[in-house]
Each structure stands twice: as C-alpha cells, then as structure tokens.
Amino acid sequence: MSNTFDAQAPDGPERYLQVIGPDGSRTPCPELDDWVQDVDTRVLGDLYVDMACIRRLDQEGTALQRQGELGLWAPLLGQEAAQIGSGRALDRNDFIFPSYREHGVAYCRGVNPHDLLRMWRGAAPSGWNPYEVNMANQQIVIGAQTLHAAGYGMGLKLDGSTSAVITYFGDGATSQGDVNEAMVFAASYQAPVLFFCQNNHWAISEPVTRQTTGYIADRAKGFGLATWRVDGNDVVAVLAATRAALAHVRSGTGPAFIEAVTYRMGAHTTADDPTRYRDALELEEWAAKDPLDRIAAHLDSLGADLEALKLRASAAADALAAGLREAITTMPDPSVDDLFAHVYSHGHSWLEGQREEYRLYLDSFAADAEVSR
Template identity: 55%
Template sequence: MSPQLTPIADTAQDLELSERILAPDGTRIANPRLDPFVADVAPEQLRGLLRDMTVLRRIDAEGIALQRQGQLGLWAPCNGQEATQIGTARALAAQDYVFPSYRETGVIFARGGYASDFVRAWRGEEGSSYDPRELRIAPVQIIIGAQTLHAVGYAMGIKHEGADEVAVTYFGDGASSQGDVNEAMVFAASYEVPVVFVCQNNHWAISEPVAVQSQFPIAGRAPGFGIPSVRVDGNDVLACMAAMRWALEHARAGKGPAFIEAVTYRMGPHTTADDPIRYRDPEEVESWRRRDPIARLEAHLRGLGAFGDEHAAEIGAAADAAARDLRAACLGMVTRPPLAVFDGVYAEPHTGLQRQRDEYAAYLAAFEGEA
C-alpha cells in the first residue's frame, strides 16, 4: 500500500495522489484497497461520524472565541481536519493508547473527553490536563514530534508484555522533519513494535509550506525505514477510518509499525497567536473550503436518502450543547492563588524554596493597585 513517489507540484496534484472513498461532492468511489475495511459502516454510523465532526468544529470555534475574550491563553484550531481526527480515532479500540500533539482536540473528544478537558491546559489551570488513565491519551505534547518517541517506548512495553494494545501517535507535516520523528521510526521498525504513526499533513508548519518540508509525499519516507504506509485524503472520513483500521490490524497482528499520511488542510491559524493572512494565498484557502469534510459526508448521506431535517436539527442541538458546556466549564474554573505554585513541591519545608516564594510574593506585590 506504499504510495508512488511522485513530486508534489501543487495542492491539486497533491490530493490526486491520495487514496479516497468519498469524492468532494460526496460521491462514493470504489477503492479496492480501502473498501474492505469499512464494508460494515452503515448509514447510522455515518451519521454518527457527521455528528462528531460537526460537534468538534463547534468546540473548536468556541475555543477560539474564549481565547479572543481573554479566557484562554492560547488555542490551536483544528478546523478543516475533522475527518482525519474523527475518522482515525473512531477506529481505535478502547485499550489502545494515544500520544497526541497539541492539535488533537477531535481525538480527545472521540475518546470521551469532558468539556473541561479541552480548555484546562490552554487556561493554565491546576492539573493542566485530562486524566490520561481514563481516556488512554498521554498528556498533550507541545515539543514538536517528541510524542512519537514516547509512543514507540510505550509500544516496546506492549510487545514485552504481550498486551493486546496498539500505541498511536499524531503529528503534523512540519514535525516529520524533526529528528525525534525519524528516530522514533528507526526504533519502531528495528524492534517491530505495535505503533501507528499518523501524519496530519495540513500543508502548513506555521508559515512553512509542505512543499518546502518535502518534495515527495511524506508517506513515501516510511518504507525507507521498513514501515508500510498509506496516503489518504484527510478530508474523507471514511478513507481515514479505513486507513486506521488497516494500520491497527497490521500492528495488532505482530507485524510491526504502520504509517498513515492524511492529506488535509488547516483552515485557520496555526494557533490564535498566528496570522495566516500574512503568508497564505486566499485562493488556496477557498479551494480547500470546497473540499470541506463535513459538507462532503452530509452530501453523501443525503444522496443515500439517509439524512434529513430531523437529523440536521439533532446534530445542531448537540453542537450547541457542546459549546455551552465548554464555555460553562471554562468560566467556572477557579484559578489557584499564584503563590500556591510552591505548594507540594517538597514534603518538608525547604529554605531555598521559601526564598523563591518570598521573591515571587514581592514581585506580585509590585502590581497591587494597578488596573
């Protein structure tokens, strides 16, 4: 299933080199490689995927709004990447363990994250994470590509114990140029561990276009490490689900790692601290807007006669509820007093720590009385 190594000239060609099941207009396309992996997916499940993607987009929009209103320090949008995240995450087994980057809001959602789990880290509150044991997701990793090494280390433990698990790690096209990602693939292939690498190629590593990151499809790198790969249309939720099912089946069968490149597009900024207007062509953005993953699946369902006004209303209500819950969770958080950061550092009092505490208290006192 390795891709043909053809140079990337533009986004149109880039997309044509990807495996897909649903065309941008929602038409079903026969795909002998991927079809067997989603043969059991009925219209009811497709509506569930549509619901997930729609709710995720609303969560993402609310996160941006909360940041703009000063309630969050930062937010990493995932608008446009809903199919990649929901499609792959919904293919995972409950026991599988995920190692994400900072943009996998949809994976956290699909694994059962609570409203507060999406904002606690971006607000800088105590704990700053969800419960990794409950969701089976490692804490969000900010260091670019580092989570791939963590995933491979965990997968080595899976193999050692003979556990029925697969480690899954997500990263972007920019991270694929990091040494950590390549070192992780060396270890994964050498030890034949059950890990799936998911590269979300959203075309932009902040302001660096993917054509600079790689002159050839990123999925073509994996076979060089001895890792089979597949390149899919990341805006096709069925193709993403099928690719992940293939990869998980491969890894779970003891055949070692697998690699997925999902070709998608980051519709918004890299984070809310970024201004993509400074480096992106508006026509490029609009061309990808016409490939919207949510509109694509809805068009497919309507073509099947499996989606009507009542379904749209239910999904809209679910999205509204998710946004309300997210805002309420964010605004309801109680921030610890600043000096509490020193609590629990040591079991017994420590003179060095007390000195630091006093210095920080003096620093905070300097701001008293300011607006």
C-alpha cells in the same frame, strides 16, 4: 508496502486513497472497502455529528481566546475528518500520544471539556489523568510525543499486550529528529505503533513543499514502516485506513504510518496571522473539499433525512459549547502551591525549598506595599 492509487483531485492527480469524493460520490476503493463494510447511514450520521461537534468546539476555543479567557488555542478547522475518522477506529485500550491540535481525538476519548481547556487557560500544567482515558496530555514540543509513543509501544510488546499505540503530528514535525528517531526505534523493535501524520500543508508559515519534494508517507517506507496515504478530508477513508493500519501493528509485524492529506483552514494558533503567507485562492480550493459537506452530500444521495441530521448535530454542538462556557466560568485560578504540586510523585526537599523561597518572594511585595503607605 504501498497502499496508494491515483485519485483525481481538483488541482490534478493526487495519489491517495479515497472512499467519498468532495462531491459526496462513492469511490470504489479495493484497499479500504472491506474495512468499512459496517459503515451504513446510521454510522455516517454519527460521524457527521462528531465532526459538527468538534468544529463547534474549535470555534468556541478560538472565541474564548479572543475574549481573553484562554491564553492560546490551536485550531483544527478543516481537519475534522482526520481526527474523527482515526479517533473512532481506536479500541479503548489503545493509547494515544497527541500533539497540541488533537482536540477532536480528545473528544472521541471522552475528555471532559473542563479538562480540555485547563492547559490552554494556564490554570494547570496538564489537563487530565492520561490513564483515565488512555490518552497523554497534549504535547507542545514539536514531535516529542512520537518518542514517547515508541517507548510505550516497546513496553507493550515486552508485556505481550494486544493493544496498540497511535501518535499524532503534523507535516512540519516530520523534519524533526524526534519523529525520525521514533520511527527507527519502533521499526527496529517491531513495536505496535501507528504514526499518524496530518499533512495540513502548512508548518506554521512554511508550505509542505519545503518539508519534502515527494510524499511524506514515502519517508516512512524508508524506515521499513507499512504506509497508507489517504484523503484526510474523507472521514470514511481515514476510518478504514486507521483500522487497517491498527490491524497491521497488532499482528506483530511492525509499526505503520498514515499520511492523511488535509488542510489547516485556520491559523496555526491564535497567535498566528495566516493571511501574511497564504493565498486566499488556496483556501477556496480546499473549502470545496470540506469534510462535513461531502458526508452530508453522500447521505443526501442515499436518501437520508438531512434536515433531521443537521438538527441533531446542531443540538449536540450547542450542548458541547455550553459545557465549554460553563467550564470557563467555573474554573478556579491556580494557587501558588499548584505550581509545585505535581513536579514529583512524592515529597522532595529541594522542591520544598523552592516553594518556600517563592513564598518569601511573593510576601516581599506585600511588605513593600505596606512600607509605601
């Protein structure tokens, strides 16, 4: 199944679906238009505010890491449309298996800022209860979450559920065995799983051209998945494609795959220096495709009150930033017992023995200090 057409990109023809162009112009798109008939100026404004909020969330996360408050942070700058467009297309009962960069999807799910930061600070092994928001905790192991999604989707089908599963990963993860095996299982069992690839062009320091000589979405076709390739910086196109793909997987006709063509404007993580491997001219090219700027330009062409919208977005972003700062200043450090608290769902004698050995180990330092006096 192919849902792509030739859209003109600044660097030449690129095959993907697009609704709102980089200059804010509306592009007719027969494949997607019916899926976003409800997207009026109010909805566009809400999507803009969402993207402004997660951009600010990302800036705060990076700043907190630089100030020593977080151990690490994975920036999402440039990928706001891919995350908000897909996140807002999901039903509340759909289950999400993210990678480590989906802070925007967590925001859509209502994850508390305190819970979002706990893992990155090292204050807890995971941030939130997955079943309270129907979203698994962020996965650090590249691609592992896709197998979890395939298994969960198979379970949904056996249960006769009408819910769907979505799993997120980057272009680099498509070279991992886990992702390919997950697509095999999902296709074989016709599981209701949507594989969502944010092709941000860089797998750490390796360009996407080293991952594949063609389109990533074409790989999924080989596994029998329905595929959509969209402009990942166009929040309306992403929203529409995700709605269409979810309708497909819910119909019982098998899994689907979306390749959202976007760009990682920042570093892979705050431990990375992208200036060592990336050309500054590439950044300039993609800055012209900014997801927030194009929606603002489109709203302006529709006669929307852009100044009022930007004030609303700024106020919402400020409130979110304040919540993140408040979370950091009030977050308690973990105790020794916290290391052993959630390894098993019930008591375990082997684990209790480890806990006691670790306590004795720590006590030995106090005893040595006393002797040295």
